[in-house]
Amino acid sequence: MVYEFRLPLIVPQMTGGTVECVYAKPGELLKMGSKLLDVSIDLSSAFAQECPPVSFFRVVLRETALLRELSVVPGQHCRVGDILAIFSSDADENIRVSGPRAVRTTIASIMHHDGMWTGNHQ
Amino acid sequence: MTSIDLHLGPLRAEGCNIVRSGVRWLCRSGQHCRPNQVFAYCNISLEPVTGRLSGPRPFAEELELQVAFASRVGGRISINSSAARGGYLSVRGVDPWDPDAVIATIETDVIPDGQVDASRLRLLALAGRRMTALADAPSGLLPGWHGRTRGWWCEEGQVPATLLSLGICDATGVVVGEQCAFFEMFEAMPTAAQMVFVPDQPLAPCAPVLLEQLQRTPAQFDAIAAELKGFLLDSAMPSPDDWMFAGALLSVMKRNPIRDSYNVFLPAGPARLGPADAVLLSLSAEPQTILRHRELGYHVHIMRHHQAAAGPAVREWLAEAFVSVRRSIDDIKRDYEAFVDNMARITGARPIILNRMSTSGHEDISSYAPFDAPMSDTLATVASKELNLMLDDVADKRELYIVDVDAIAAEIGAGEHLPDGIHQSGPMQMLLRQEILRILAHLQAARPSAL
Numbered sequence: 001m002v003y004e005f006r007l008p009l010i011v012p013q014m015t016g017g018t019v020e021c022v023y024a025k026p027g028e029l030l031k032m033g034s035k036l037l038d039v040s041i042d043l044s045s046a047f048a049q050e051c052p053p054v055s056f057f058r059v060v061l062r063e064t065a066l067l068r069e070l071s072v073v074p075g076q077h078c079r080v081g082d083i084l085a086i087f088s089s090d091a092d093e094n095i096r097v098s099g100p101r102a103v104r105t106t107i108a109s110i111m112h113h114d115g116m117w118t119g120n121h122q
Numbered sequence: 123m124t125s126i127d128l129h130l131g132p133l134r135a136e137g138c139n140i141v142r143s144g145v146r147w148l149c150r151s152g153q154h155c156r157p158n159q160v161f162a163y164c165n166i167s168l169e170p171v172t173g174r175l176s177g178p179r180p181f182a183e184e185l186e187l188q189v190a191f192a193s194r195v196g197g198r199i200s201i202n203s204s205a206a207r208g209g210y211l212s213v214r215g216v217d218p219w220d221p222d223a224v225i226a227t228i229e230t231d232v233i234p235d236g237q238v239d240a241s242r243l244r245l246l247a248l249a250g251r252r253m254t255a256l257a258d259a260p261s262g263l264l265p266g267w268h269g270r271t272r273g274w275w276c277e278e279g280q281v282p283a284t285l286l287s288l289g290i291c292d293a294t295g296v297v298v299g300e301q302c303a304f305f306e307m308f309e310a311m312p313t314a315a316q317m318v319f320v321p322d323q324p325l326a327p328c329a330p331v332l333l334e335q336l337q338r339t340p341a342q343f344d345a346i347a348a349e350l351k352g353f354l355l356d357s358a359m360p361s362p363d364d365w366m367f368a369g370a371l372l373s374v375m376k377r378n379p380i381r382d383s384y385n386v387f388l389p390a391g392p393a394r395l396g397p398a399d400a401v402l403l404s405l406s407a408e409p410q411t412i413l414r415h416r417e418l419g420y421h422v423h424i425m426r427h428h429q430a431a432a433g434p435a436v437r438e439w440l441a442e443a444f445v446s447v448r449r450s451i452d453d454i455k456r457d458y459e460a461f462v463d464n465m466a467r468i469t470g471a472r473p474i475i476l477n478r479m480s481t482s483g484h485e486d487i488s489s490y491a492p493f494d495a496p497m498s499d500t501l502a503t504v505a506s507k508e509l510n511l512m513l514d515d516v517a518d519k520r521e522l523y524i525v526d527v528d529a530i531a532a533e534i535g536a537g538e539h540l541p542d543g544i545h546q547s548g549p550m551q552m553l554l555r556q557e558i559l560r561i562l563a564h565l566q567a568a569r570p571s572a573l
Binding site for chain 2 (some may be wrong): 010011012013032033034035041043053054055056057058060062106107108109110111112113118119
């Protein structure tokens with residue numbers, strides 16, 4: 001079985017997000033509860049405010065899956081719907097299949113931390 | 123329908139003539155205005171009667187002085203076009219303040235009761251203390267870059283109660299309103315009041331920073347300034363951004379807004395108001411980590427988007443001269459208690475604190491097992507809940523008013539009205555404003571002699 005993770009619409013007003021840090025490498029078997037990545041969402045383009053309305057979120061897997069491809073790095077901006085990662089249940093499975101299902105994840109609102117791209121490079 | 127000419131009404135300043143610019147309109151002629159809705163304003167200046175004052179000039183620090191106008195009854199406004207002089211004459215003081223001058227007429231179907239003089243405008247005085255005298259913007263409402271702005275209004279026989287806003291974004295919009303000139307507060311509160319706003323740049327107003335500001339001696343400030351100056355002079359080449367950031371930081375650190383007292387001019391004459399009666403704070407301003415100066419021990423908290431304004435030398439100073447200190451919930455509680463106790467002892471001001479939104483419709487946690495304890499170190503909603511509970515604990519033993527942002531947002535829908543947990547919609551700001559004014563009214567009622 002092949003799975004994919006696309007950047008979901010976490011906040012209704014968002015158009016994209018910035019990858020803040022990644023926790024997994026291709027080839028790693030991620031268990032249920034494993035952290036995949038943190039992402040920040042900046043609504044500045046939607047709301048004129050005197051400080052940027054930025055929120056941080058963590059994506060955690062809710063099922064066991066083998067990470068085959070990770071197409072993002074910290075600091076990279078992605079649009080909603082972009083494919084960020086591809087998983088499979090077996091290591092030798094062909095991942096170039098049409099219509100893989102979405103990998104099951106949990107999205108959690110998190111605090112900014114020192115390991116994030118924002119604050120260290122921006 | 124009744125047609126009422128709207129007069130400026132009396133305004134007096136000791137030893138000074140009040141001179142005003144032409145009127146600038148905030149509505150079209152024929153537009154319907156609510157009672158107490160500001161529809162025009164002018165700039166003013168205070169000119170010494172004798173040409174020379176015996177003491178320091180009043181409002182010397184506040185280079186922006188304006189008066190905004192509202193009708194006491196609702197209706198259709200017809201503007202007196204001759205009141206708008208245009209060009210520089212609507213910026214500079216050109217006309218003496220004449221209480222009988224008519225700037226507009228209102229067509230109203232409201233029959234004012236005998237106690238309301240509907241022909242006399244309600245006046246909202248505005249004053250801005252610039253961050254630097256160079257921040258000179260020639261036009262608009264409270265124009266320029268200010269380290270403090272304020273607005274006050276008064277009715278006969280009333281002395282304004284003062285609310286000082288030391289919050290971050292979640293307090294700013296509620297207090298200053300959409301035009302950054304306190305119009306919504308003025309409209310919502312018919313009794314005398316003064317709103318004071320101090321921005322969160324470059325120093326964010328968290329409890330340890332405010333406490334140190336309250337207690338800092340001139341000698342301690344001199345040591346801080348000398349160390350910063352020494353670091354910058356030792357740097358290879360401080361940039362203009364470095365000098366401007368350092369200047370703004372020192373300007374803010376030297377002042378103590380909680381101890382500030384205020385000159386006001388009122389219909390009956392000038393008055394001097396003491397320190398703020400209530401101080402509005404944001405729980406969201408409390409960081410999990412804060413910078414402590416390695417040598418001098420003081421704290422700074424500069425939000426990331428403001429740090430971006432610093433040049434390379436100031437960034438290097440922040441990285442080298444400070445150590446990052448983690449704050450537990452208990453640490454934050456101790457800081458709050460110390461700050462509240464000291465403020466009560468020094469000025470008697472009561473804190474009003476906006477708590478935090480503690481739920482998010484944007485997350486879908488089905489199990490907390492993946493998140494390490496203590497979860498408040500990671501999960502924003504858990505951290506907010508613990509901080510809100512901490513605030514309740516502080517309020518149990520101290521006189522402290524909590525504005526329950528958490529409950530209000532949940533009630534009206536945070537997804538629509540508080541999408542990022544900090545920046546509210548207009549309707550939510552209105553609800554928070556009403557809550558704050560209710561607390562202020564309670565304080566006024568409880569301490570009539572002091573207010």
